Amino acid sequence: MTTPLQEPTFLILAVLADGPRHGYAVIQEVSALSGGRVQLRPGTLYGALDRLADQGLITVDREEVVDGRLRRYYGLTDDGADLLAADAERLTSNAAAAMSRLRRRSAAARPGQA
């Protein structure tokens, strides 16, 4: 996959990076990780989880029954970890490039501000 990940997809993979989570935890941690900007709804979340599972990026780690209700824990596969790492690297280098240019901009005289 060469196209950059969508932000919600990126955040879901990031949440799962250090260990399996169930659906509710994914929603909460995605919200925390994005500073409250990305609030996933359950339908959207499960659509994304289905797609990521189809692509072999995540997998069902285990199932538990809590309060008589089924909970599935989703974990990152090796493919998913590789993809997340590649995209994180891309974002880091983009951000670094942008920051270094912004520094040069503040160092140089700005046009129209003579």
Added chain:
Amino acid sequence: MTARPPRLERRYQLLLRAYPRAYRAERGEEIVGVLLDLARPGQSWPTPADVADLVGSGLRQRLRLPIVDGLAAGLRLAAPVALALAAGLSACLWAWLEVVTGLHTTGPVAYAAWLAAAVAYALGRAGAARTLVVVAATTALALPAAAPLTDLDRPPLWVTMVLAAFGVIAAAGLRAPASADERLGVGAGTPIIAVCATALVATAGLPPGPATAYYQPTLARVGLVVAVAVAVHAAIAGVRLISGRPARAWLWATVLLAVPGGWLGQFGDQVAAGVPGGAAVDVAPHFGRLAQVLLATCVVGVVIAWLVRAESPVRAGRRQAPRRATPGADRAGGGALWLTIGAALGLAATIAAFALPAYLAYATPMPLPRAGYVSATIALLVATALARTVVDARTLAPGRWARAALMVAAGAVAAACVGWLVAVYDNKWTLTGWAHPDLTANLVTTLALVPFALFALDAAPSVLRSSASARPVLERTLGLWTLLASAAWLSYTTVPHLLSWGPVLLLLVAGLLAVTLAPRRPTVN
């Protein structure tokens, strides 16, 4: 997360019905659990955001947009080909029929837009080409409505339909930037297609009346060019299948191009009579353009159903949830069958509505073969619909009668509307002075192709499967009857006219036969 009223849970479960049943069985509990975890204490109604989210996601799941794998790649393969075909055929129709033969229709407006789209694409302006494609396809659809405003004729419906369908494929699949290969393909392909199509049409000689030039032999001969494109894609898909490489995208490209391609026919005996539909009118069954379009669309539908169901082993292996192990069980199962039963009954009534005056009150009585064919079709439609009803009613859960009845009614009304529309078309788009009710009944009878094809497809697996003997005798007997009756009607209506079938239709049927009779069923990657 404190005490939640079970009312909220019930309401969430109600909303979850937006999802297909099989998906709900697999995921429903989990999704409701998350929804309840997210709910505020004391909340008793889903929020508007929940409603939008669940209904939207459920409908997406029903349309199976995320799972039809290979379709997007197939669209990308087919789109430049569709563009070149539509532009090439436009050039052929414009040059040969409008300029040389001297027919004057509103067609050149759409033809010009198609050619401009091809030129823009070849020059590397894929974005502009896509816009022009949308303009060209919309124009093609608007031409019949706009023609009365001018003193020009409209181009025939087959031109409109084929150009619009190619437009949908091209608009959905064209991507910017176009690769050099794609640009060269469209740039060189369009004139080659135009020259080949014109050569094929021109060598047939002018038909007796110039007005027929837009129909026969143009229609089927132009179809030959599209058939070549379909055959090339099918051959590439076949080679990839045999060598074990991913073939899904090529199969999808083949099928997509075959949709408008299949409509291009039939090779008619109409030329002999000099008027469209002329020689064929005394024939019952009448295999005309409507039959060609319906039969080809049904055949393409079979191929698409096969493609959607044949999952690639790689993806199936990766998949954790077995929720799609019974593809279509929820969608194409119960509901669709009741719709078909309704459609069969509604169509039978519509045919009868035109046939009865033709039997009784029409000045010249309906010729016996046609009266027999039309009457037999009405009887078979009703009989197969009743047989299916008996079989399905036995498996119907007690609470689902109302829904089944609603589906039957909806199918009947839809079929009656379509039948009426075809009749009005046959009556030159007027609602009064039905000139030939017997011919109209004969044409409307052609529509029975669709319910009979659906009945046959539905009955075939349950009759032919080895586990069939485990079913009750009544169910087996009625299933066998449905299959035999449908197959008999379909064969009688279409097979004697095999030589009239359009080229892409023949190609598709040959391909399906080859796959079915192949010693080893290929797995689709």
